[in-house]
Each structure stands twice: as C-alpha cells, then as structure tokens.
Amino acid sequence: xxxxxxxxxxxxxxxxxxxxxxxxxxxxxxxxxxxxxxxxxxxxxxxxxxxxxxxxxxxxxxxxxxxxxxxxxxxxxxxxxxxxxxxxxxxxxxxxxxxxxxxxxxxxxxxxxxxxxxxxxxxxxxxxxxxxxxxxxxxxxxxxxxxxxxxxxxxxxxxxxxxxxxxxxxxxxxxxxxxxxxxxxxxxxxxxxxxxxxxxxxxxxxxxxxxxxxxxxxxxxxxxxxxxxxxxxxxxxxxxxxxxxxxxxxxxxxxxxxxxxxxxxxxxxxxxxxxxxxxxxxxxxxxxxxxxxxxxxxxxxxxxxxxxxxxxxxxxxxxxxxxxxxxxxxxxxxxxxxxxxxxxxxxxxxxxxxxxxxxxxxxxxxxxxxxxxxxxxxxxxxxxxxxxxxxxxxxxxxxxxxxxxxxxxxxxxxxxxxxxxxxxxxxxxxxxxxxxxxxxxxxxxxxxxxxxxxxxxxxxxxxxxxxxxxxxxxxxxxxxxxxxxxxxxxxxxxxxxxxxxxxxxxxxxxxxxxxxxxxxxxxxxxxxxxxxxxxxxxxxxxxxxxxxxxxxxxxxxxxxxxxxxxxxxxxxxxxxxxxxxxxxxxxxxxxxxxxxxxxxxxxxxxxxxxxxxxx
Ligand code: ADP
Ligand code: MG
Numbered sequence: 001x002x003x004x005x006x007x008x009x010x011x012x013x014x015x016x017x018x019x020x021x022x023x024x025x026x027x028x029x030x031x032x033x034x035x036x037x038x039x040x041x042x043x044x045x046x047x048x049x050x051x052x053x054x055x056x057x058x059x060x061x062x063x064x065x066x067x068x069x070x071x072x073x074x075x076x077x078x079x080x081x082x083x084x085x086x087x088x089x090x091x092x093x094x095x096x097x098x099x100x101x102x103x104x105x106x107x108x109x110x111x112x113x114x115x116x117x118x119x120x121x122x123x124x125x126x127x128x129x130x131x132x133x134x135x136x137x138x139x140x141x142x143x144x145x146x147x148x149x150x151x152x153x154x155x156x157x158x159x160x161x162x163x164x165x166x167x168x169x170x171x172x173x174x175x176x177x178x179x180x181x182x183x184x185x186x187x188x189x190x191x192x193x194x195x196x197x198x199x200x201x202x203x204x205x206x207x208x209x210x211x212x213x214x215x216x217x218x219x220x221x222x223x224x225x226x227x228x229x230x231x232x233x234x235x236x237x238x239x240x241x242x243x244x245x246x247x248x249x250x251x252x253x254x255x256x257x258x259x260x261x262x263x264x265x266x267x268x269x270x271x272x273x274x275x276x277x278x279x280x281x282x283x284x285x286x287x288x289x290x291x292x293x294x295x296x297x298x299x300x301x302x303x304x305x306x307x308x309x310x311x312x313x314x315x316x317x318x319x320x321x322x323x324x325x326x327x328x329x330x331x332x333x334x335x336x337x338x339x340x341x342x343x344x345x346x347x348x349x350x351x352x353x354x355x356x357x358x359x360x361x362x363x364x365x366x367x368x369x370x371x372x373x374x375x376x377x378x379x380x381x382x383x384x385x386x387x388x389x390x391x392x393x394x395x396x397x398x399x400x401x402x403x404x405x406x407x408x409x410x411x412x413x414x415x416x417x418x419x420x421x422x423x424x425x426x427x428x429x430x431x432x433x434x435x436x437x438x439x440x441x442x443x444x445x446x447x448x449x450x451x452x453x454x455x456x457x458x459x460x461x462x463x464x465x466x467x468x469x470x471x472x473x474x475x476x477x478x479x480x481x482x483x484x485x486x487x488x489x490x491x492x493x494x495x496x497x498x499x500x501x502x503x504x505x506x507x508x509x510x511x512x513x514x515x516x517x518x519x520x521x522x523x524x525x526x527x528x529x530x531x532x533x534x535x536x537x538x539x540x541x542x543x544x545x546x547x548x549x550x551x552x553x554x555x556x557x558x559x560x561x562x563x564x565x566x567x568x569x570x571x572x573x574x575x576x577x578x579x580x581x582x583x584x585x586x587x588x589x590x591x592x593x594x595x596x597x598x599x600x601x602x603x604x605x606x607x608x609x610x611x612x613x614x615x
Contacts, residue, residue: 004162010094012104013126019107020129028131028181032190033197034124035076035173036205039065042080042171043203044290046142048594049081052288056142058169064204067194069185075170080140088151088161092137095123099514102276119240120270128173129155131181136174140167162435202288217288219262219309221424223250235264239281239307246359257329257336269362270303280304285311287428298379300338302370303321305363310337332605335376342380349384349399357397360386360593368452382456387416388443390434393421398442400459405441407462414443414459417467418450419591429516429589430467435572436474437513438557468521468590473511480557484509485566489556492565496554499579517558520550520586550592552583574609577602 009017043063050056057078066077083091103121114411128135137151148167153159183189191207198205198213205212218226218234235245245264251260263282271278280303284295288311299306312333349356360367370381386397403414415434419425425443434441444453453464484492489509497507504520513519554561560582568575575588584599593599 004160006158007089007093008158009530012095012100012155013093013123014158016100016104016126017129019104021155023107024396029184029193030118030197031127031131031175031568032184032193033240034119034127036065036067036194036198036201036281037237037240038125039078039080039118039171040198040201040203040284041074041293042082042544044293046079047289048291049142055144057140057144057146059364061169065192065537066206068208069187069511071191072177072179072182072185074109074177074185074190075172075174075176077170079168079170082146082170083137083139084141084143084146085149088139088149088271092151093159095231104553117270119241124240128175131184132175133178134176136176137171138164138167138174139171140169141162142169160612166320182438194231197237200230200237217252217285217309217311219285219311220288226250231262234262235307238283238309239264239266240404241266241307245307245576246355246362247348249341250487251340251344253336253340257333258313259333259336260311261308261337261340263306263310263341263357265305265363266307267362269305269366272362278304281307283309284315285309286315287311287313291315298334298337299341300334300370300373300374302366303338305366306341316317338377340378341382342377346380346383357386359398360384364446365448368446368448371452372448372455378456379459382459384450385452385456387449388422388445389440390431390443391440392425400442403440404462406462408439409444411439413463413465413470414442415439415465415470416444416449416453418444421445427584428467429519432473432514432516433470433474433512434467435471439472474514481575482557482559482562484556484562486556488565489554489561492556492561492568493554495568496579496582498575500552500583504552504583506594507548507550508551508553509556513553513555513558516555516586516589517560518552518554518582518586520552520583520590520592522550550587552586554582577606581606 008014022230043065046063050059055361061079063079068075068077090325100121100123103117106108109288118124127280131358131494132155134152134154134575138148139151140146140148148164149161150164151159151161177185187208192206194207194212200218201213202215202217204215219600231248231250232244234240235248239245245268246265246267247265249261251259251261279294280299281294281298282298283290284298298310310333315329345356348359363388367381367384371378371385374381382400384399388394388396389398389403391403392398400414414453417425417430417434419428422443422445424440424502425431431441433439445448452575453466456464458464484507493507493509497504498505510519560578564575564578564582567578579598581602584593584602585594588596588599
C-alpha cells in the first residue's frame with residue numbers, strides 16, 4: 001500500500017506558482033539567495049533552541065549549509081531545525097504573511113514584475129519554481145522522536161508527502177532544473193551567485209566540498225576593518241534588496257546596555273509601492289546567537305522601515321519570545337536604539353542635506369507618524385521635519401531650527417499655513433498680513449501636517465501657530481483712496497452681520513488684509529480649517545451646515561467694501577446678495593465651501609443684474 005499523501009496548495013500559493021512558473025524572469029538567480037537564506041534561518045533557529053537548553057537530535061552536528069550540483073540538479077542541504085510532517089504542510093503549502101496578496105497583485109498587474117522582491121513577502125521558497133521542473137524536500141526535524149519525510153512538487157497539481165525513513169537532522173532541497181536553467185548547475189556560475197548573495201551567511205557554506213564563505217558576524221567587527229562593499233553585500237543579503245541602502249548606522253554602546261547594532265534604511269520605502277504595511281526587519285541577537293528574527297518591540301512602529309541586526313549581551317538567552325516582547329529590558333533597548341537612530345538622522349541631515357532630502361521624501365510620513373504617536377520622541381522628531389517656506393524659493397526646504405535662527409526681533413511664534421501647493425498658500429488671504437510684514441511662514445502641503453503641528457505644539461520654546469489663527473495686524477494699514485472711515489467700517493460690519501444672521505458668528509473690520517475683500521476666521525481659537533473639514537467629514541450625517549462657527553473680517557480699504565457701504569441704502573436687496581457672496585467667496589478661499597450650488601445660483605443672478613445695468 002502506498003503511503004504517499006497528495007495535497008493541494010493553498011489557493012494563493014497555487015496562483016503565485018502559476019505566475020512564477022509561466023513567466024520569463026530575468027532575475028531567476030535570486031532563488032539561490034532565497035533557499036540559502038531559508039537554510040541559514042533554519043541553522044539560526046537550531047542554534048537558538050540549543051542555546052535555550054532544549055534537547056536536539058544529533059546535537060553534535062554543527063549547523064551548516066552544503067550545496068552539491070549534478071546533471072541539471074542542485075541540492076541545498078542544511079543541518080538546521082528541519083521540518084516535521086505538520087511543518088512541511090504548514091510552511092510549504094500555506095502562507096500566513098499578509099503581504100503576499102499585495103505581492104501577487106503586483107506580479108499579476110505588472111508586465112515586468114520585480115521578482116527580486118519575492119523574499120520580502122515571505123514566499124522566497126517558491127522562487128525555486130522559476131528554475132525547477134521538480135522540487136524535492138527531504139527533512140527531519142530536530143525533535144528527538146521525529147522521523148524523515150519527503151515532500152515533492154512540480155509546482156502545478158499540488159504536492160506529495162511520504163515517509164523517508166531515517167534521515168540526518170535538517171533539510172535537503174533538490175531542484176531538477178528546467179532546460180533553460182541548466183547553467184545554474186555549473187559550479188563556477190553557482191559559486192559566483194552564492195558569493196554575490198550569501199557571503200554574509202553566519203554559517204559555513206560549502207559548494208561540492210569547497211568552503212565558500214568566511215563566517216563572521218559583521219556587526220561584531222570593528223568599523224574601520226569593514227569595507228563599504230562588505231556592508232552593502234550584507235545589506236543585500238539581509239534586506240532581500242539589490243539597491244544600495246540609503247543610510248547605514250553601525251554602532252556599539254556599553255552603557256546603559258551593551259549593544260552592537262548595524263542598521264540600514266532602504267533607498268525605497270516599500271510601503272509606498274502600493275504594498276501592504278511593512279514589518280520591522282531587525283533581528284535580535286545575543287552574543288551572535290539569534291534570539292528573534294524580525295523582532296517585535298525593538299523599535300517603535302514608526303521605525304518599521306529599518307533593517308538590520310541588534311546584538312546585546314545583556315539579553316538572557318533562554319528567554320521565550322513571548323516574554324521578550326513586553327520585557328522591561330526590551331523597552332530599555334528600544335529607548336536607547338531609537339534615541340541613537342534619531343541622533344544619527346539629525347547628524348546626517350546636517351552633514352549631507354541632499355541625501356537627507358532624498359530620505360525625507362521617502363520616509364517623512366513615518367517621522368510624522370512618530371510625532372503624532374510617540375510623545376517621548378516628538379521633540380527629537382521635530383528637528384527632522386522639513387518644509388517649504390516663504391523665505392525660500394519654491395522647492396527648497398527648511399528645518400524648524402533654521403526658521404528659528406532667522407526669527408526677527410519681536411517674533412515669538414513659528415507660523416505655518418496649510419494648503420494644496422505653493423500657489424494656493426501664496427494666494428491665500430491668510431498669507432497677506434505675513435507678506436506685508438515680511439514674517440516667514442512655513443508652507444505645509446501634506447494633510448497630515450495639521451496633526452503633526454497640533455501634537456508638536458512648540459519647537460525650541462516657540463509656539464507653532466497656524467497663520468489662520470495668528471493675531472497679527474498689517475503694521476501700517478494702507479490708507480488707500482476710498483478707504484472706509486473707522487465708523488463707516490464698523491457700521492458696515494454691523495449691517496453685514498444683521499444681513500447674514502446666524503450664518504456667521506461675528507463680523508468686524510480687519511487689520512490683516514491687503515488685497516482680499518474679506519476673510520473667514522475660525523471663531524474657535526484652536527480649530528483650523530483642515531481640522532474642521534476632517535471633523536465635518538466624520539459627522540456627515542448631521543444637517544448642521546457648520547459644526548464650527550466662523551467670524552468674518554472685512555477689508556475697509558477694498559473698493560468692494562466702500563461700494564457695498566454705499567449700496568446698502570440705495571439697493572438693499574442687491575447689497576444683501578453681495579454680502580452673501582462676500583461670505584461665500586471668503587469660504588471658497590478658505591477651502592470651506594462644500595456645496596457651491598446656492599452660490600452658483602446667486603452668482604448667475606448677480607451677473608444678470610450687472611449685464612442688465614449696462615444694457
Ligand atoms: P520565509 O522564509 O519568509 O518565512 P519562505 O517561503 O522562504 O518564507 O519559507 C517558508 C517557510 O518554510 C519558512 O518560514 C520556514 O518555516 C520553512 N522553511 C523553508 N526552508 C526551510 C529549511 N531549509 N529548513 C527549515 N524550514 C524551512
Ligand atoms: Mg525565506
């Protein structure tokens with residue numbers, strides 16, 4: 001009786017395999033990296049289990065990786081943890097990772113999909129099917145009472161599992177290569193590829209009996225002995241990424257904790273590639289033994305783009321991963337590492353502004369997430385923010401520290417104005433008083449910035465103040481020809497308030513306007529128009545036209561106001577319409593107009609009246 005079991009792949013895996021098998025990829029060779037990376041992970045897990053004192057089958061066999069080639073075959077053998085029957089089914093037949101769907105979508109849509117990234121999505125094993133017609137996995141788990149299993153698959157049509165008798169501990173994966181992939185079985189070629197991708201594996205790798213790599217934990221070596229290429233190669237291996245990292249930080253600390261850390265920032269922010277939320281990929285070691293890969297809690301969530309290694313000899317080796325996650329030691333480690341990384345960014349920004357700008361473009365949303373969610377680090381993060389400013393040409397950015405340095409005598413606040421883009425903020429009525437008084441204003445174009453400013457509150461002891469809220473007067477009100485007298489302006493304001501009724505909370509002559517006839521201001525001192533818009537969108541079901549009341553300020557120097565003042569006696573009906581339009585126009589300028597239908601109807605009536613008068 002046959003003991004062979006037939007299994008189907010989980011639907012997502014079958015879909016992935018169909019794409020991987022039937023497409024022509026130029027970067028097929030990455031399967032070497034992915035399979036060796038799995039073998040190295042298996043060795044790492046073995047070492048961890050042993051270090052924790054658990055009994056292991058063939059405990060005298062040291063972890064390592066051996067690769068052999070034959071006629072159109074490659075076999076990658078490791079003496080790592082191996083897999084039980086259940087683990088073979090679980091690990092090679094299903095996927096738990098959330099990013100896989102996003103990866104599949106990208107593969108399916110993109111004509112030249114970036115298969116190099118396959119390892120980032122927790123499906124690296126399946127890259128074997130880019131080059132193989134048949135994959136056989138022989139595996140025996142480290143559990144002393146386990147047995148050996150043979151797993152085979154042609155990719156399509158599922159996989160089979162059968163008992164394989166007595167096997168040594170670990171896993172051997174044999175690829176039967178496709179005709180057009182036979183070059184991978186040539187030893188010279190394979191050696192080159194292994195060296196390219198896997199030089200930094202922490203376990204010995206042999207190819208046909210020849211030792212290829214020198215095993216050294218790069219993070220534990222002295223900085224001045226390490227060549228830049230070595231760092232880059234290590235990053236390529238660790239990050240499953242072919243690009244150069246944007247930043248690299250290698251540091252050691254003795255107090256308050258003994259730490260050796262090597263951290264990388266990828267050039268690209270993988271979260272903006274339309275993919276799922278990325279997960280931190282910093283592995284935690286204790287004296288070169290991996291305690292946890294992709295360690296949770298080692299860094300705050302907003303630093304989840306980091307990749308690298310943290311090694312601390314202060315960690316207890318036999319700690320369980322669950323207890324680790326909320327240990328006070330981890331919190332301490334997190335504090336030290338985060339502080340150090342932020343300091344590093346600040347130094348880099350100072351030293352090489354151009355590189356920092358590229359980093360910032362990719363990662364500013366993460367820093368902003370930090371300001372909003374991480375009270376402990378918000379001040380350090382505030383230093384890292386960059387914005388356009390009225391003091392700089394379009395496209396150039398300033399830090400808050402530079403803004404403060406430029407502060408003229410007497411200015412006590414840092415002003416910012418939020419809008420769609422440069423043109424929009426520069427033509428905003430709120431900007432007029434700043435322009436007139438030559439006060440610098442930061443221009444913020446990201447809707448998140450409102451919350452960032454709200455959480456940051458202060459920088460260097462100076463309040464951050466929305467330009468919409470600033471209590472500023474144009475220093476010398478322009479007494480243009482036809483400017484309304486103070487009394488007339490006050491009377492006009494009172495009449496407008498009477499005409500508009502409840503639609504506005506107060507109307508008064510303005511001292512902040514130059515070119516605009518009127519402006520609306522939040523009656524609530526702490527609410528800005530963006531926040532109000534967001535609040536309103538959350539309360540869509542209320543029929544109240546406005547959740548927050550506005551004040552209207554009118555410009556006594558604007559010809560529209562002097563004419564309106566004259567017209568309110570001569571033609572109250574027309575003047576009333578104009579007053580309503582003044583309010584609506586100001587609301588449009590403030591980005592507060594949601595339903596313009598009533599306004600359009602009124603404009604048409606006004607236009608008709610203008611034309612009738614001229615006819
Ligand atoms: P990932 O490595 O990101 O988890 P893979 O598709 O590369 O995704 O591998 C899937 C899983 O299969 C691994 O997490 C591991 O549990 C298991 N696995 C693969 N290769 C080996 C191996 N050589 N030894 C033990 N387990 C392995
Ligand atoms: Mg893998």
